[in-house]
Amino acid sequence: MFHSSAKQTAGLRRARGIMVNIGRFAVMLATTYLGLLAVTFFIGRVVPIDPVLAIVGDRAPASVVERVREEMGFNLPLWRQFVLYLQQALTGDFGTSVLTTNPVLEDIIRVFPATLELATVGTLIGAGLGVPLGVIAAVRRGSIADQIVRIVGLIGYSVPIFWLGLLSLLLFYAKLKWVAYPGRLDIAYEYTFTPITGLFLIDAAWTRQWDVLWDAFRHIILPGALLGYFSLAYISRMTRSFMLNELGQEYIVAARAKGLSERRIVWFHALRNAAVPLVTVIALSYAGLLEGSVLTETVFSWPGIGLYITNSLQNADMNAVLGGTIVIGSVFITINMLSDLLYRLLDPRTRAR
Amino acid sequence: MTDPSSPAPSTASNESWREWLLTAEPHSRNQARLGRAYVTWRRFSENRLAVTGLLIIVALVLVAIFADLLAPHSATVGDLAGARLLPPGSPGFLLGTDDQGRDILSRLLVGSRITLAVVALVAIIAAPVGLLIGTVSGFAGGYVDAVLMRVTDIFLAFPKLILALAFVAALGPGIENAVIAIALTSWPPYARLARAETLGVRNSDYIAAVHLMGASPARIVIRHIMPMCLSSLIVRVTLDMAGIILTAAGLGFLGLGAQPPLPEWGTMIASGRRFILDQWWVATMPGIAILIVSLGFNLLGDGLRDALDPRGAGR
Numbered sequence: 001m002f003h004s005s006a007k008q009t010a011g012l013r014r015a016r017g018i019m020v021n022i023g024r025f026a027v028m029l030a031t032t033y034l035g036l037l038a039v040t041f042f043i044g045r046v047v048p049i050d051p052v053l054a055i056v057g058d059r060a061p062a063s064v065v066e067r068v069r070e071e072m073g074f075n076l077p078l079w080r081q082f083v084l085y086l087q088q089a090l091t092g093d094f095g096t097s098v099l100t101t102n103p104v105l106e107d108i109i110r111v112f113p114a115t116l117e118l119a120t121v122g123t124l125i126g127a128g129l130g131v132p133l134g135v136i137a138a139v140r141r142g143s144i145a146d147q148i149v150r151i152v153g154l155i156g157y158s159v160p161i162f163w164l165g166l167l168s169l170l171l172f173y174a175k176l177k178w179v180a181y182p183g184r185l186d187i188a189y190e191y192t193f194t195p196i197t198g199l200f201l202i203d204a205a206w207t208r209q210w211d212v213l214w215d216a217f218r219h220i221i222l223p224g225a226l227l228g229y230f231s232l233a234y235i236s237r238m239t240r241s242f243m244l245n246e247l248g249q250e251y252i253v254a255a256r257a258k259g260l261s262e263r264r265i266v267w268f269h270a271l272r273n274a275a276v277p278l279v280t281v282i283a284l285s286y287a288g289l290l291e292g293s294v295l296t297e298t299v300f301s302w303p304g305i306g307l308y309i310t311n312s313l314q315n316a317d318m319n320a321v322l323g324g325t326i327v328i329g330s331v332f333i334t335i336n337m338l339s340d341l342l343y344r345l346l347d348p349r350t351r352a353r
Numbered sequence: 354m355t356d357p358s359s360p361a362p363s364t365a366s367n368e369s370w371r372e373w374l375l376t377a378e379p380h381s382r383n384q385a386r387l388g389r390a391y392v393t394w395r396r397f398s399e400n401r402l403a404v405t406g407l408l409i410i411v412a413l414v415l416v417a418i419f420a421d422l423l424a425p426h427s428a429t430v431g432d433l434a435g436a437r438l439l440p441p442g443s444p445g446f447l448l449g450t451d452d453q454g455r456d457i458l459s460r461l462l463v464g465s466r467i468t469l470a471v472v473a474l475v476a477i478i479a480a481p482v483g484l485l486i487g488t489v490s491g492f493a494g495g496y497v498d499a500v501l502m503r504v505t506d507i508f509l510a511f512p513k514l515i516l517a518l519a520f521v522a523a524l525g526p527g528i529e530n531a532v533i534a535i536a537l538t539s540w541p542p543y544a545r546l547a548r549a550e551t552l553g554v555r556n557s558d559y560i561a562a563v564h565l566m567g568a569s570p571a572r573i574v575i576r577h578i579m580p581m582c583l584s585s586l587i588v589r590v591t592l593d594m595a596g597i598i599l600t601a602a603g604l605g606f607l608g609l610g611a612q613p614p615l616p617e618w619g620t621m622i623a624s625g626r627r628f629i630l631d632q633w634w635v636a637t638m639p640g641i642a643i644l645i646v647s648l649g650f651n652l653l654g655d656g657l658r659d660a661l662d663p664r665g666a667g668r
Contacts, residue, residue, distance in 0.1 A: 031503060031507060032507050036507070036511060040519065043523040044523070155648065158595050158599075158648040158651050159640075160599055160602050160603065160606075160644070162606050162622065163622050163636070163639075163644075166629050166640075167633075167637065167640070169629070170630065170633055174630050287512075290512075291512035291514055292514065294518065294603075294607075295514075298606075298607065310607055314608065318522065321519055322519060325516065328512055328515050329511060329516070332510070333510045333511075336510050
């Protein structure tokens with residue numbers, strides 16, 4: 001009787017702890033979004049291009065300029081403009097793109113799957129190689145293998161991604177002809193293939209068009225591998241650090257004393273305990289790839305949100321630039337915060353507050 | 354160099370110098386400082402990669418200073434008729450020429466000034482801002498702390514490159530605006546770091562002693578807390594410099610950083626992109642320069658961290 005009630009209060013306390021965590025999380029998420037929107041609002045207001053003149057043209061009579069200014073709300077005090085801006089942004093209204101004449105949100109929804117697909121392939125490659133490399137480097141600390149992993153990581157931190165992209169295109173496409181040219185599909189497929197989700201690899205496999213799948217793979221593998229290399233640099237370094245931490249703990253000594261094989265100790269016991277912070281790191285690198293795709297997409301003519309933003313930049317299309325910034329920023333913030341929350345929920349040590 | 358009150362080494366032999374530097378009972382503050390610097394240097398110079406990084410950065414600074422003397426040709430005016438797109442190794446043009454007939458080596462040498470200036474300016478703007486916000490936040494505590502750290506976290510959660518892009522798009526392309534944009538997005542980690550260091554020392558006895566002697570909060574923060582944050586801040590800034598260089602080069606590549614004909618390395622890669630298939634060297638050479646310099650900063654930063662903070666050594 002006594003035992004079960006003690007258990008119950010412990011469970012209640014834990015539930016309350018989780019609720020407090022989620023509440024704090026909601027407040028943080030809301031203020032961060034508000035901050036992001038405040039910054040983009042500010043950027044939109046300091047633009048030297050007058051948004052009214054951009055619409056009516058510089059030959060419009062003063063009365064027309066004044067009327068449009070009022071219609072667009074630019075005569076209101078700044079805080080009212082900001083409230084208006086918040087309302088529009090929250091309903092997904094980022095204005096119309098000057099370049100494509102579509103609503104910005106519509107454009108972004110169309111191009112976003114391309115970026116998502118690329119970043120996902122990059123993260124899969126980065127985590128798939130980075131975690132084992134980091135574990136090996138930690139286990140054989142100071143060995144040649146450790147040094148190699150370290151150098152590979154350091155170069156990943158130091159190399160300009162757009163430059164490496166250009167060189168790899170030169171080598172693997174122009175010289176060796178191993179991969180396809182920049183873009184998502186060959187021109188022959190581009191008009192016959194109708195995407196469902198927008199993730200071409202999945203769409204092609206789902207509809208059993210194996211030739212399209214192969215073609216999409218040949219297009220995505222090079223930019224995906226490049227992004228993968230960058231997340232590998234980060235993930236392997238962090239894995240090594242977490243594993244070194246775990247391998248120095250007492251439970252490892254206990255497991256050795258029990259006579260477990262070294263392989264089992266490393267890959268089951270130590271890695272399992274390093275897994276919680278690792279999830280956070282992989283999520284962060286995923287968010288980083290979504291952002292870092294701007295330069296990669298430009299080099300590989302990958303029709304994702306990064307290319308959309310840079311094209312809009314070159315045409316002074318501020319609605320599209322700021323809309324893209326808000327969308328990437330929101331996804332980035334959400335992944336960031338979710339991984340943080342996940343970390344708190346999964347790791348019992350962070351609960352003791 | 355030495356304090357007159359301290360027993361200066363009688364012989365100039367290395368052994369007595371070392372003893373004087375490593376003594377457990379320094380006779381003056383300067384002796385203690387020199388001794389600590391010596392120990393740090395010993396630890397730092399054991400690390401071959403770190404010394405390599407230091408050499409790269411020293412070379413970068415020297416090249417930037419003497420670029421005019423070192424450059425064999427003009428960095429902005431080329432020979433369109435006689436020296437267009439020459440391959441590396443051509444007589445007089447060690448790394449070849451670009452589409453305007455300009456010597457790539459000369460452009461790289463002069464461009465090192467831009468790279469160094471960007472890095473230095475961002476560090477000079479962002480690091481003090483972060484230091485001030487972090488120390489004030491950590492020392493004041495309460496509401497001030499909560500508000501400042503929330504703002505910091507908001508900025509920390511932003512995607513840096515995209516935000517810098519949007520800033521530059523609004524302010525207009527150019528090297529000054531690129532610097533402002535990068536600085537605006539890179540101060541939050543410094544604030545976090547400075548706050549953590551401040552929390553570590555704010556309840557220590559020496560702060561209480563200074564407080565009892567009547568020092569104002571501003572004096573305590575500036576004279577007694579900020580110096581404690583400096584070493585970890587310097588390490589962090591050095592490690593970030595590679596990222597700053599890459600961001601600046603990325604902005605240049607997108608046409609938002611330094612404008613032609615300025616020999617900024619990222620801009621040079623962008624202009625070499627059109628010739629990548631046949632004249633590969635135009636885009637390749639500036640990339641190698643960026644890689645070497647940011648590798649240098651990364652190696653130096655790693656080495657400094659290991660030397661200044663033995664706890665994290667080898668991580």
